[in-house]
Amino acid sequence: MKIGVVGLGSMGYGIAASLLRAGHEVVSADVNADAVKRLRAEGGSNEDIAAAAPKLDALVVVVLNAGQAEEVLFGKDGLVGWLPGDAVVMLCVTVAPDFARSAAQKCAQSEVLFLDAPISGGSVKAAQGKLSIMASGTPEAFIRARPALDAMAETVFELGDTAGAGSAMKAVNQMLAGVHIAAMAEAITFGMTQGIDPETFINVIPRCAGTSWMLENRAPHVVSGDFTPHSAIDIWPKDLGIVLDAARASKFAAPITAAALQQFLAASGMGLGREDDAAVAKVYARNAGLTLPGAGN
Template sequence: MDKHSVGVIGLGAMGGGMAGSLRRAGYSVHVSDVRADAAAAFARDGGQAHDTPAALAAHCEVIVSVVVNAAQTEAVLFGRDGCAAAMKPGSVFVMCSTVDPHWSAAMEARLLEKGLLYVDAPISGGAARAASGEMTMMTSARPEAYERCEIILHAMAAKVYKLGDSAGAGSKVKVINQLLAGVHIAAAAEAMALGLREGVDPAALYEVITHSAGNSWMFENRMAHVLAADYTPLSAVDIFVKDLGLVLDLARASKFPLPLSATAHQMFMQASTSGYGAQDDSAVIKIFPGIDLPESNS
């Protein structure tokens, strides 16, 4: 087994970029995805595609999982042809999904019982930053796990924050980040919707807000999608139904009130129920009545 080999499972908007960053850094990258064509396409430019996580695990002592949620991570590890049973003792599983922090801590303990190390490593920054190696990783792990994979983490991310010596802390910080991201998108959509309702030119509104104190990264990024009438899902409405649900679950356990998060969650749920769940999360603006949204020029 080559110590310069790294496995990446999940080649979506983020995982594909991360695998590319590893390849540029000189690693031998082994990939697997439920979409066999995605893995094969990556391998054509360098790397090796595998049909299953188990097949990939035979070649790598560090495996990076970039799937959507906890259920998919469970399947990657312990489902049919999962990688856990095929991983060599002492190998590291880097979990990059947004999940319940308590679930992540329990997964670390579960893998330790099998002699495997675990890094709680949710990610942020979007597909473009993942592709350029400029994303952020919010990590927590045992020191021996860091020792085996920290250089690999830095090959994928510009910022690797070490937030604790056991799993869970990284996921807590990611959940809090998602609180802000979801609320900011909901607020951006509400502001743009009000402007449309009041007859303000949307392009002019966007120009002014992005150069004023009311701007946010999410307004600038997501309202550009609205102006272009492009709801191709880089991050879908249903992702924030899930992630803001995790935010509320975390706070509910300690009876901590989150009124803005709860309202934003309801907005994303309304958008999903209205049929926009698979569209870009900026489609939350479509829940507002009586507005005419920009139309595509293409």
């Protein structure tokens, strides 16, 4: 397939690389010209994505948020209007279910297929082509997207024939993931107040009932003092904001999610927004007068 990928961040770049490895032709776009240049050096197409749009079989959108997705797809230079009628748009961004439904309707008006396809698994699994994808869309959209899905994902959950279901499931996942990261940060710093150093924490807790995938993935970042962003702090005010907006619309109380959001907002307010989301531990450390491992913490 000839596939466009818009957004070459930590997840998007891995997706593009996995598509290339599977033998697809990949045309890319990103505000970071160096990322595009790097992908082209690794075998990506040298075509401009706007020029390539009328020839694309699929367009994978992995930008930061709904606003960026709206601009890429339907803005002044939106790509949907240039795609051929049998192309499929795969929206991999974490967005509100209502946005996914609206995007599907707009694509249908242009006779373009649409798959609501948020992703999970982190940058490592994206690079390995082993993501989990929570997808919903018409049977025709699934059929058209299948070669790309096979290259990107280890598991594709088919959640129905209507856009919005995939994004709803992603909201549930993000509720848990955000809470688990904040809980990890709280637990690892609480342990420090009790004389348990972070390294001992990660040697013990992953073998006990209190563990989680997020704890096992993020706690080592705290221990190493390396907060190079694989998933940044500033992602969580957006994602947990989507969760709480949906909860509010359903008159559903989500107090634990709200408490986790406040910790990420505090971290962002401390200037940590571009650091790895495990840096939320610095909020707890600051408040408790603790010194985390690693220089500058």
